[in-house]
Amino acid sequence: MAGELRSEHVGSRVxxxxxxxRRRDLGGLIFIDLRDRKGVVQVxxxxxxxxxxxxxxxxxxxxxxxVAIEGDVVARPPEAVNPDMATGEVEVKAEGIVQLAxxxxxxxxxxxxxxxxxASEELRLRYRYLDLRRPExxxxxxxxxxxxxxIRGALxxxxxxxxxxxxxxxxxxxxxxxxxxxxxxxxxEFYALPQSPQxxxxxxxxSGFDRYFQIAxxxxxxxxxxxxxxxxxxxxxxxxxxxEDDVWTVIEIVMxxxxxxxxxxxxxxxxxxxxxxxATERYGTDKxxxxxxxxxxxxxxxxxxxxFRIFRGAIEGGGRVRGFRVPGGAKLSRKVLDGLDKVAQDxxxxxxxxxxxxxxxxxxxxxxxxxETELTALxxxxxxxxxxxxxxxxxxxxxxxxxxxxxxxxxxxxxxxVEEGDRFLWVTEFPLFERDPESxxxxxxxxxxxxxxxxxxxxxxxxxLSIRSRAYDLVYNGSELGSGxxxxxxxxxxxxVLAVLGIGPEEAERKFGFLLEAFKYGAPxxxxxxxxxDRVVMHLAGGSSLRExxxxxxxxxxxxxxxxxxxxxxxxxxxxxxxxxxxxxDA
RNA sequence: GGGGCUGUAGCUCAGUUCGGUUAGAGUGCCGGUCUGUCACACCGGAGGUCGCGGGUUCGAGUCCCGUCAGCCCCGCCA
Numbered sequence: 001m002a003g004e005l006r007s008e009h010v011g012s013r014v015x016x017x018x019x020x021x022r023r024r025d026l027g028g029l030i031f032i033d034l035r036d037r038k039g040v041v042q043v044x045x046x047x048x049x050x051x052x053x054x055x056x057x058x059x060x061x062x063x064x065x066x067v068a069i070e071g072d073v074v075a076r077p078p079e080a081v082n083p084d085m086a087t088g089e090v091e092v093k094a095e096g097i098v099q100l101a102x103x104x105x106x107x108x109x110x111x112x113x114x115x116x117x118x119a120s121e122e123l124r125l126r127y128r129y130l131d132l133r134r135p136e137x138x139x140x141x142x143x144x145x146x147x148x149x150x151i152r153g154a155l156x157x158x159x160x161x162x163x164x165x166x167x168x169x170x171x172x173x174x175x176x177x178x179x180x181x182x183x184x185x186x187x188x189e190f191y192a193l194p195q196s197p198q199x200x201x202x203x204x205x206x207s208g209f210d211r212y213f214q215i216a217x218x219x220x221x222x223x224x225x226x227x228x229x230x231x232x233x234x235x236x237x238x239x240x241x242x243x244e245d246d247v248w249t250v251i252e253i254v255m256x257x258x259x260x261x262x263x264x265x266x267x268x269x270x271x272x273x274x275x276x277x278x279a280t281e282r283y284g285t286d287k288x289x290x291x292x293x294x295x296x297x298x299x300x301x302x303x304x305x306x307x308f309r310i311f312r313g314a315i316e317g318g319g320r321v322r323g324f325r326v327p328g329g330a331k332l333s334r335k336v337l338d339g340l341d342k343v344a345q346d347x348x349x350x351x352x353x354x355x356x357x358x359x360x361x362x363x364x365x366x367x368x369x370x371x372e373t374e375l376t377a378l379x380x381x382x383x384x385x386x387x388x389x390x391x392x393x394x395x396x397x398x399x400x401x402x403x404x405x406x407x408x409x410x411x412x413x414x415x416x417x418v419e420e421g422d423r424f425l426w427v428t429e430f431p432l433f434e435r436d437p438e439s440x441x442x443x444x445x446x447x448x449x450x451x452x453x454x455x456x457x458x459x460x461x462x463x464x465l466s467i468r469s470r471a472y473d474l475v476y477n478g479s480e481l482g483s484g485x486x487x488x489x490x491x492x493x494x495x496x497v498l499a500v501l502g503i504g505p506e507e508a509e510r511k512f513g514f515l516l517e518a519f520k521y522g523a524p525x526x527x528x529x530x531x532x533x534d535r536v537v538m539h540l541a542g543g544s545s546l547r548e549x550x551x552x553x554x555x556x557x558x559x560x561x562x563x564x565x566x567x568x569x570x571x572x573x574x575x576x577x578x579x580x581x582x583x584x585x586d587a
Numbered sequence: 588g589g590g591g592c593u594g595u596a597g598c599u600c601a602g603u604u605c606g607g608u609u610a611g612a613g614u615g616c617c618g619g620u621c622u623g624u625c626a627c628a629c630c631g632g633a634g635g636u637c638g639c640g641g642g643u644u645c646g647a648g649u650c651c652c653g654u655c656a657g658c659c660c661c662g663c664c665a
Contacts, residue, residue, distance in 0.1 A: 024625060030624095082625055116599075121657065225664090226659070557656080
């Protein structure tokens with residue numbers, strides 16, 4: 001193909017078909033850059049070879065016209081070799097050019113120059129087929145293909161079986177909002193598109209499938225983000241007769257294979273592991289970016305009786321003072337330091353407290369408010385020295401965590417302290433429940449079938465919020481790639497957990513009766529994992545938006561701009577579905 | 588549901604601070620010159636509901652109100 005021609009092909013005759021990437025008309029000579037899936041090659045149109053009619057048509061041919069070209073591959077004259085081009089040592093001397101399809105002037109460019117800005121994302125989505133012609137975009141999807149291919153190969157090698165589960169499923173009241181599909185046959189009843197194959201894969205374990213996987217489409221009707229699409233692809237895995245380590249090992253093998261195969265990078269196995277408690281204590285988040293080395297420290301003991309009202313007040317109010325050391329951070333400008341308040345505030349804290357360490361003590365910020373003893377204690381605890389910056393947050397816990405995490409990442413990037421590398425991390429022992437901020441009642445932090453740490457079973461009814469689960473997340477460079485758990489396979493334990501969640505036998509029966517019923521007939525111990533593959537591909541492609549690695553993504557309003565979805569349907573069609581349109585009740 | 592940014596030529600943007608002549612640039616497009624270019628170069632030309640609606644004003648791309656769209660974030664995402 002055009003993009004594959006190299007000097008070894010010189011002398012061979014080729015017939016190429018593709019798109020006119022660019023054309024350079026020098027008057028006598030015309031050069032056409034011909035693009036196909038493998039890349040671009042230069043075609044030369046020489047009046048000594050081509051008829052004057054053929055030269056005339058080559059002169060008129062526009063960008064993105066589809067053409068077939070026949071000719072010999074020749075070496076370029078030495079002075080005309082283009083080292084920036086994979087095919088730059090050769091060109092095709094055209095002897096015949098046929099237009100296979102015309103092309104109007106495109107609304108957005110395909111062939112961008114090095115410094116040219118891409119068209120707006122809105123237009124790129126509207127004319128997605130043109131945007132996807134760009135070699136960078138095509139490259140993302142070739143990479144995506146290789147990721148999927150590698151995963152399938154690795155799991156096949158590990159004796160997993162790929163099983164498909166339904167797209168039309170039972171609506172679930174738990175979790176994310178369902179995309180709902182009306183039933184034509186049963187008016188008033190609805191299917192839901194799957195949020196994940198969770199219940200099906202557990203049922204497959206009851207069926208004895210033992211090692212299941214699926215690359216599954218999942219749909220959730222929630223608001224979008226750069227890293228969140230309503231429709232996404234997940235690697236779904238479930239295994240029987242396993243504990244955490246068995247699941248982790250499988251995922252580690254798969255991820256290492258992907259990174260090796262697709263990026264040519266070796267990642268160390270086993271991945272680092274850290275409990276949820278450790279992660280939040282040391283980094284202020286359940287998805288720490290370990291490329292930033294700095295860790296948080298509790299400074300409360302050193303400041304308990306401080307004259308500085310903010311510190312003492314926070315501690316007396318039941319909160320804590322925590323902080324971290326930014327090596328060399330004393331050189332940061334006043335502007336950057338003043339900006340820390342906003343970073344902390346955006347994360348829900350009243351503000352950020354900081355001081356610079358110099359040879360004479362602490363300068364600026366809270367440094368002046370502390371006694372000599374307190375400063376010395378802080379320096380010792382943080383192992384901080386002259387030239388460092390100390391940043392801290394005083395106050396109650398959840399806000400403090402979020403702010404410390406935000407400050408750590410913000411300053412990590414400002415100080416250029418984010419190391420290169422692939423830092424995978426298992427975060428383990430998530431709490432089984434968290435408190436619903438509105439009702440105050442416990443709600444599952446993962447899902448209601450998550451197994452619990454056997455040491456904590458006795459606390460189930462007494463202190464549910466303190467129970468550690470057998471759920472785990474996989475974190476890559478500060479980004480959550482996926483999560484999983486060892487599940488509950490004992491029907492009576494499942495009933496106890498549901499009871500704590502305020503779901504009685506009747507409600508449980510109505511919501512997931514089929515799962516509970518299946519568990520009556522011999523459910524093996526099992527557990528699994530799910531990985532967001534769009535995010536994996538995004539990271540490997542070096543991007544920051546899923547839209548770069550999903551062929552036809554939705555906008556932030558969940559609309560498809562190219563085909564125009566969603567769209568109204570005819571009243572007649574609605575009638576057949578037993579659905580009546582109601583007027584919007586806008587005020 | 589809330590907050591922020593953006594919307595001007597096919598495309599990318601300037602012009603909006605502080606209302607005032609005929610709204611500019613680059614690129615693409617069209618025409619011309621050019622036999623080693625590679626974002627070819629050079630010369631010329633066409634191309635605008637200033638997102639949409641309303642208001643203030645002698646006068647609105649510019650000010651005010653509303654609305655639509657795209658993007659980023661919070662909420663939400665078991």
